[in-house]
Amino acid sequence: MEEKILKLKEQLENELSKVQDAAELESIRVAYLGKKGCITELLKGLKDLSDEEKKSFGQKVNLLKGEVSAKIDDYKVKLAEAEVLKEIEAMPEFDMSIPANLERGSYHPITLVQRECEKVFKSLGFVVEDYSEIVSEYECFEALNIPKHHPARDMQDTYYLENGQLLKTHTSAAQNAIYRKYKDALINEGKPIKAIFPGRCFRNEATDACHENTFFQMEGVMVGKDINISNLIFFMKTMLSEVFQRDIKVRLRPGFFPFVEPGFELDINCLICGGEGCPSCKQSGWLELCPCGMIHPEVLKAGGIDPEEYTGFAFGLGLTRLAMMKYGVKDIRDLNSGVLKSMEQFTDGE
Numbered sequence: 001m002e003e004k005i006l007k008l009k010e011q012l013e014n015e016l017s018k019v020q021d022a023a024e025l026e027s028i029r030v031a032y033l034g035k036k037g038c039i040t041e042l043l044k045g046l047k048d049l050s051d052e053e054k055k056s057f058g059q060k061v062n063l064l065k066g067e068v069s070a071k072i073d074d075y076k077v078k079l080a081e082a083e084v085l086k087e088i089e090a091m092p093e094f095d096m097s098i099p100a101n102l103e104r105g106s107y108h109p110i111t112l113v114q115r116e117c118e119k120v121f122k123s124l125g126f127v128v129e130d131y132s133e134i135v136s137e138y139e140c141f142e143a144l145n146i147p148k149h150h151p152a153r154d155m156q157d158t159y160y161l162e163n164g165q166l167l168k169t170h171t172s173a174a175q176n177a178i179y180r181k182y183k184d185a186l187i188n189e190g191k192p193i194k195a196i197f198p199g200r201c202f203r204n205e206a207t208d209a210c211h212e213n214t215f216f217q218m219e220g221v222m223v224g225k226d227i228n229i230s231n232l233i234f235f236m237k238t239m240l241s242e243v244f245q246r247d248i249k250v251r252l253r254p255g256f257f258p259f260v261e262p263g264f265e266l267d268i269n270c271l272i273c274g275g276e277g278c279p280s281c282k283q284s285g286w287l288e289l290c291p292c293g294m295i296h297p298e299v300l301k302a303g304g305i306d307p308e309e310y311t312g313f314a315f316g317l318g319l320t321r322l323a324m325m326k327y328g329v330k331d332i333r334d335l336n337s338g339v340l341k342s343m344e345q346f347t348d349g350e
């Protein structure tokens with residue numbers, strides 16, 4: 001019996017040393033440890049032995065069983081390692097001379113339009129500010145002369161967070177912070193506040209080709225001594241003519257926003273028909289582009305600025321709208337779709 005065990009061990013070593021792959025290893029496992037395997041047979045043979053022999057031999061066979069199964073497991077690991085090494089060796093060496101894959105992403109049309117607007121406004125002495133997407137109710141409404149329960153709040157269906165803050169519904173929500181940041185330079189050094197602040201806005205809208213719950217605006221404010229509406233018209237006309245690379249006509253119509261007085265809707269002449277009237281401009285020759293107005297005295301006050309001494313204008317340019325016009329995007333939802341191919345077509349892979 002002892003001899004049998006020794007022999008089996010030797011035989012196993014021998015067989016294992018020749019194993020090439022997992023399938024061969026598995027057949028060895030079955031041959032030794034399977035239901036009809038030789039070790040299982042040895043255990044079955046125990047029943048013909050005396051009690052004394054059963055005990056000592058049984059122990060040895062069980063030990064052998066443990067050893068064999070551990071050896072086979074070891075081999076399994078070794079085989080797997082050898083497999084990986086083989087794969088690594090088969091890999092081609094890294095070749096720096098192979099040309100790169102030139103398929104690159106492109107800037108988003110909104111990013112492109114935003115940058116163009118920023119460039120123009122910077123050249124006119126405006127600073128570009130960034131602001132949080134999560135703001136307080138105060139910043140989004142109260143500081144803008146929209147008290148709680150005022151019907152004007154219904155104009156912007158708002159996403160509230162559990163902590164009482166909200167996703168900003170318009171970039172105007174940053175106005176208060178901007179006034180506070182620059183008011184000292186205005187009051188003490190006489191430096192007018194000239195800032196633009198682009199940003200993502202959110203409203204609980206049912207989406208269709210013209211409406212999205214997530215869109216971009218660019219707010220602009222200028223506050224100083226004797227700032228008036230003709231300053232606003234000049235800056236808007238200059239910026240838009242630059243962005244569209246042609247002379248843009250603008251007109252103002254009255255518009256209501258609680259944070260401006262007077263308030264306007266700024267229209268531009270339709271770029272598709274040139275002003276003659278077409279389906280895009282509903283035959284009017286004009287496109288609504290940018291609400292704006294003179295900053296309401298209450299809003300200046302909330303920002304720490306004396307409305308008796310200073311005046312200013314504010315506008316809320318629809319960047320998403322502008323990008324759609326510039327690149328001829330017909331469905332606003334394309335802009336948030338994340339489909340790179342559809343983005344590229346507007347930007348020539350720029």
Ligand code: PHE
Nearest residue numbers: 170172257291292314315316
């Ligand atoms: N915040 C306004 C809106 O999103 C637009 C606006 C900005 C109007 C600045 C006037 C002045 O509806």
